[in-house]
Amino acid sequence: MTRAADIFREGALDGAAVFVTGAGTGIGRAIAERLARLGAVVGGCGRRAEPLDQTASAVAAAGGRFVPIPCDVRDADAARTALAEFASRHGLTGLVNNAGGQFYAAAEDIRPRGWQAVIDLNLTAVFHLCQAARPLFRGGGSILSISLTGAERGALGMAHSVAARSGVAGLTKALALEWAADDIRVNCIAPGTVATPAFQANSTPELRDRLRRETPIRRLVEPAEVAEFVAFLLSPAAGMITGQILRVDGGSFLAAPVDMRPAGLGKEAA
Ligand SMILES: CCC/C=C/C(=O)SCCNC(=O)CCNC(=O)[C@H](O)C(C)(C)COP(=O)([O-])OP(=O)([O-])OC[C@H]1O[C@@H](n2cnc3c(N)ncnc32)[C@H](O)[C@@H]1OP(=O)([O-])[O-]
Numbered sequence: 509m510t511r512a513a514d515i516f517r518e519g520a521l522d523g524a525a526v527f528v529t530g531a532g533t534g535i536g537r538a539i540a541e542r543l544a545r546l547g548a549v550v551g552g553c554g555r556r557a558e559p560l561d562q563t564a565s566a567v568a569a570a571g572g573r574f575v576p577i578p579c580d581v582r583d584a585d586a587a588r589t590a591l592a593e594f595a596s597r598h599g600l601t602g603l604v605n606n607a608g609g610q611f612y613a614a615a616e617d618i619r620p621r622g623w624q625a626v627i628d629l630n631l632t633a634v635f636h637l638c639q640a641a642r643p644l645f646r647g648g649g650s651i652l653s654i655s656l657t658g659a660e661r662g663a664l665g666m667a668h669s670v671a672a673r674s675g676v677a678g679l680t681k682a683l684a685l686e687w688a689a690d691d692i693r694v695n696c697i698a699p700g701t702v703a704t705p706a707f708q709a710n711s712t713p714e715l716r717d718r719l720r721r722e723t724p725i726r727r728l729v730e731p732a733e734v735a736e737f738v739a740f741l742l743s744p745a746a747g748m749i750t751g752q753i754l755r756v757d758g759g760s761f762l763a764a765p766v767d768m769r770p771a772g773l774g775k776e777a778a
C-alpha cells in the first residue's frame with residue numbers, strides 16, 4: 509500500500525527526460541515508475557539487467573517509457589557513456605543519483621577496501637555523473653541526490669557512508685552555486701528509514717520496530733513518499749529551490765542518532 513498522495517495532474521512531467529541510478533529496485537524503482545506515470549521518459553541504470561527489466565515492464569504496463577541501461581556507476585566511463593546514450597536519444601532534463609548504500613560496521617572494523625567501496629559508490633560516482641550531466645542539459649536541468657537523514661549529525665556504524673553523504677551535501681551546495689546561472693538546480697533528498705526490500709533484507713523485525721519507535725512520526729518512510737517529492741523537485745514548481753538538503757524522515761533528524769553497529773543493533777543509540 510502506498511501512503512503518498514498523488515498530487516500532480518496527469519502529464520505534469522510531459523517533455524521531461526530523467527536518468528535515475530539504481531532504478532531497478534526500492535526507492536529508485538518507485539521514482540522511475542512515478543516519473544514515468546507523470547509523462548517523463550525515464551532512463552535507469554544498475555549493475556544487474558534483470559531488476560531494470562522488471563522496472564521497464566511495470567512502467568510499460570502503466571503506459572510509460574523506461575529505458576534500461578545497465579552499468580556500474582563506480583566505473584566513471586561506463587556511467588558517462590550510459591547517461592550520454594540516454595541523452596542522445598531522449599535529451600536530459602533531470603538526473604537522480606539514487607544508487608547507493610553501505611554495509612554496517614563499527615568504524616574500527618571498516619577495512620580499506622570497504623571504505624573505498626562505499627566512498628566510490630556514494631560520493632565519487634555522484635560527482636562523475638553530475639559532471640557528465642552538465643553539458644547534456646539544454647536550457648536548464650535538475651539534479652537530485654538521494655542521501656540519508658542525519659548525515660550531518662552522524663550515525664553509529666556508518667562512518668564511511670556518513671562521510672560520503674556529507675561529501676554529497678557539500679558537492680550539492682558547490683554545484684548549485686556554480687551552475688545556477690545556467691538554471692541547473694542541484695538538491696539533495698535525505699530520507700529516514702525506508703521500508704525497501706533491501707533494507708528489510710538487512711534488518712531484523714526488532715531493529716525495524718526500534719527505528720519506528722525512534723522516528724517522531726512513529727512509522728517508516730514509504731518509497732512512494734520519496735518519489736512524490738522527487739517529482740516535485742524535478743518540476744518547474746520547484747524552480748527556485750537549489751542547494752538544499754531536504755529531509756523526508758518523519759522528524760528523525762530531530763531524534764537521537766541511529767546505532768547500526770552490529771554489536772549495537774537492538775540497543776538504544778548512545
Ligand atoms: C538507518 C539506515 C539507513 C540506510 C539504509 C540504506 O541505505 S538501505 C540500502 C541498502 N542497499 C545497499 O546497501 C546496496 C548497495 N550496497 C552495496 O553494494 C555494498 O554494501 C557495498 C557498498 C559495500 C558495495 O560492495 P562491493 O560490490 O564492492 O562488494 P564487495 O563484496 O566486493 O566488498 C568490497 C569491500 O567492502 C567491504 N565489505 C563489504 N561488506 C562488508 C561487511 N558486511 N562488513 C565489513 N566489510 C564489508 C570489504 O572490505 C570488501 O573488501 P574485501 O573484504 O572483499 O577485501
Ligand SMILES: NC(=O)C1=CN([C@@H]2O[C@H](COP(=O)(O)OP(=O)(O)OC[C@H]3O[C@@H](n4cnc5c(N)ncnc54)[C@H](OP(=O)(O)O)[C@@H]3O)[C@@H](O)[C@H]2O)C=CC1
Pocket residue numbers: 529530531532533534535536553554555556557559579580581582606607608609610629654655656657698699700701702703704705706707
Ligand atoms: N532504505 C532506506 O532505509 C534508506 C535508503 N537510502 C538510500 O536510498 C538509496 C536507495 O536505497 P534502497 O532502495 O533502499 O536500496 P536498494 O539496494 O534497493 O537500491 C540500491 C540500488 O542501487 C543499485 N546499485 C548499487 N550499487 C550500484 C553500482 N555500483 N552501480 C549501479 N547501480 C548500483 C542497485 O542495483 P544493482 O544491485 O543491480 O546494482 C539497486 O538498484 C540508496 O542510496 C540508499 O542508501 C537512504 C536512507 C534510507
